[in-house]
Amino acid sequence: MSNQQLKEYTKDEVAKHNTPDDLWVIINAKVFNLSRFKDMHPGGASVLLDEEVAGQDATEAFFSLHLQEVLQRPQYKRLQIGTVAGDEQLVRYRVPGDMSNTPYGEPTWLTPAFKSPYYSESHRKLQQAMREFTDEYVTPDAELHEADGKRPSQHVFEKMAELNLHAMRMGPGKHLKGLTLMNGIVKPEEFDYFHELVITQELARCNGRGYGDGLLGGKVIGLPPVLNFGSEEIKQKVIPEVFQAKKFICLAISEAHAGSDVMGLQTTATKTPDGKFWIVNGTKKWITNATFADYFTTGCKTEDGFTVILIPRGPGVETRPIKTSYSASAGTGFVSFDNVKVPVENTLGEEGGGIFVILSNFNHERWVMCCSSARSQRSVLDACMQWTAQRKAFGKPLNSQAVIRNKLAQMMQRCETTQAWLENITYQMCNMSYKQQAKKLAGQIALLKSYSTSSGQETARDAVQLFGGRGITQSGMGKLIEHYHRTVPFDALLGGAEDVLSDLGVRQALRDMPTDSRL
Numbered sequence: 319m320s321n322q323q324l325k326e327y328t329k330d331e332v333a334k335h336n337t338p339d340d341l342w343v344i345i346n347a348k349v350f351n352l353s354r355f356k357d358m359h360p361g362g363a364s365v366l367l368d369e370e371v372a373g374q375d376a377t378e379a380f381f382s383l384h385l386q387e388v389l390q391r392p393q394y395k396r397l398q399i400g401t402v403a404g405d406e407q408l409v410r411y412r413v414p415g416d417m418s419n420t421p422y423g424e425p426t427w428l429t430p431a432f433k434s435p436y437y438s439e440s441h442r443k444l445q446q447a448m449r450e451f452t453d454e455y456v457t458p459d460a461e462l463h464e465a466d467g468k469r470p471s472q473h474v475f476e477k478m479a480e481l482n483l484h485a486m487r488m489g490p491g492k493h494l495k496g497l498t499l500m501n502g503i504v505k506p507e508e509f510d511y512f513h514e515l516v517i518t519q520e521l522a523r524c525n526g527r528g529y530g531d532g533l534l535g536g537k538v539i540g541l542p543p544v545l546n547f548g549s550e551e552i553k554q555k556v557i558p559e560v561f562q563a564k565k566f567i568c569l570a571i572s573e574a575h576a577g578s579d580v581m582g583l584q585t586t587a588t589k590t591p592d593g594k595f596w597i598v599n600g601t602k603k604w605i606t607n608a609t610f611a612d613y614f615t616t617g618c619k620t621e622d623g624f625t626v627i628l629i630p631r632g633p634g635v636e637t638r639p640i641k642t643s644y645s646a647s648a649g650t651g652f653v654s655f656d657n658v659k660v661p662v663e664n665t666l667g668e669e670g671g672g673i674f675v676i677l678s679n680f681n682h683e684r685w686v687m688c689c690s691s692a693r694s695q696r697s698v699l700d701a702c703m704q705w706t707a708q709r710k711a712f713g714k715p716l717n718s719q720a721v722i723r724n725k726l727a728q729m730m731q732r733c734e735t736t737q738a739w740l741e742n743i744t745y746q747m748c749n750m751s752y753k754q755q756a757k758k759l760a761g762q763i764a765l766l767k768s769y770s771t772s773s774g775q776e777t778a779r780d781a782v783q784l785f786g787g788r789g790i791t792q793s794g795m796g797k798l799i800e801h802y803h804r805t806v807p808f809d810a811l812l813g814g815a816e817d818v819l820s821d822l823g824v825r826q827a828l829r830d831m832p833t834d835s836r837l
């Protein structure tokens with residue numbers, strides 16, 4: 319019901335409705351009739367009958383105990399019967415596309431009065447469009463399927479396909495040629511890594527970690543070997559199907575036997591005597607999107623070493639879900655290949671050259687993870703800033719305590735450091751060839767990823783302390799914190815474990831140590 323259709327009441331009129339059978343309250347300048355709802359109220363009837371609540375303005379009490387989204391739910395919106403004459407809303411309701419007005423709630427480039435050399439008008443326009451798109455289509459679907467474990471809805475995949483988001487998430491390149499990107503906001507030839515950063519960071523705001531990976535995380539890592547190393551025939555068939563969300567693809571590398579140690583893999587591919595087919599045998603574990611994938615970009619041991627082969631779902635390919643501590647919406651699965659016959663034309667890159675195919679993919683994958691990790695941490699900081707301002711303990715807001723402010727300080731430092739380093743690396747990526755990136759940035763990206771995920775885990779731990787019991791509760795005011803704290807280890811493991819990445823960063827630096835320098 320719009321405000322125009324709602325009746326206006328004075329505060330005195332509302333105050334007369336303060337009995338169990340006739341119970342009204344004012345919340346944010348709106349009048350609610352809770353007479354029938356009180357017995358179904360999850361917080362109990364007694365709190366609503368309190369003399370400071372029944373018939374009174376309960377705005378402060380309400381917002382100290384509920385997320386504002388509660389009032390947007392249709393079943394509760396219906397309880398609203400009127401507005402209060404002359405009363406202003408105390409709390410601003412968020413609408414799709416809104417920017418946070420909390421200090422540090424957005425990266426500096428999106429904060430009024432701050433400037434950045436990295437972003438142009440098209441980045442800013444894309445950011446606004448992505449924010450609206452995420453709020454309107456992605457977040458509601460994430461809320462639903464993070465909880466029920468079903469894969470993201472086909473209509474979301476299709477909406478993303480219409481805007482060519484699946485193509486844009488593969489980064490800049492020839493694959494964008496001729497496509498209309500986000501209704502023409504960005505031209506294919508101007509699309510750069512900052513546009514991709516914007517897309518990744520805005521999608522990360524859906525705050526569904528498992529769902530977010532379900533939203534074609536498998537494609538982001540499984541399709542590049544096809545794009546960069548597939549035959550023309552394979553590319554022409556597979557890429558359009560995947561970009562249009564008609565088919566799904568995943569990367570099948572890790573096994574029960576080996577994860578970061580790619581050369582330790584045991585899945586084998588042997589050629590048929592006529593040399594026309596591969597016969598693939600083996601198993602893969604923790605494969606994102608496996609349960610609904612149509613194609614598996616698979617690492618195999620071959621006669622010449624390690625080879626990557628594109629395996630379509632078919633006879634001999636089985637997948638089953640693996641229950642992990644994030645949502646089954648990610649489609650995390652166990653894959654078995656049992657005498658699977660695949661044409662040799664499905665080989666991606668050189669036979670025996672698989673390690674190059676996989677390694678060239680790692681930088682981009684890890685950088686994407688840094689983008690989303692930086693943004694998720696910021697959403698947590700935003701929530702902590704709001705919570706510690708509105709939550710009162712011992713008669714004062716939490717943020718009036720120095721020990722609380724110290725936790726906020728550290729969160730701000732981690733967020734700003736991660737984003738600034740990320741933007742610097744992104745700028746270098748925009749100015750280096752793919753080959754140069756592999757040579758010069760592998761170490762930087764590895765170090766940033768391990769920094770952002772270890773700092774993310776510290777932020778998660780601190781945020782739980784700030785939210786108390788709500789930080790370990792899956793509904794209500796701390797649900798974002800509970801979710802982040804439970805799922806942040808996925809950032810820290812997927813794409814390379816922290817210790818492995820830190821070590822990689824240092825080893826890359828040592829490789830370039832001059833032999834002629836002395837202290």
Ligand code: HEM
Pocket residue numbers: 343345350352359360361362365366371376379380383384388389394397793794795
């Ligand atoms: C339109 C009016 C209201 C609606 C629709 C509503 C709805 C809800 C819902 C959905 C929850 C569960 C939230 C969760 O999952 O944690 C809840 C909890 C609660 N509500 Fe309300 N409520 C309303 C008004 C009020 C008011 C005026 C008070 C007064 C102080 C109140 C006090 C509480 C309390 C104490 C809880 C438990 C909070 C917790 O466990 O953290 N509610 N309410």
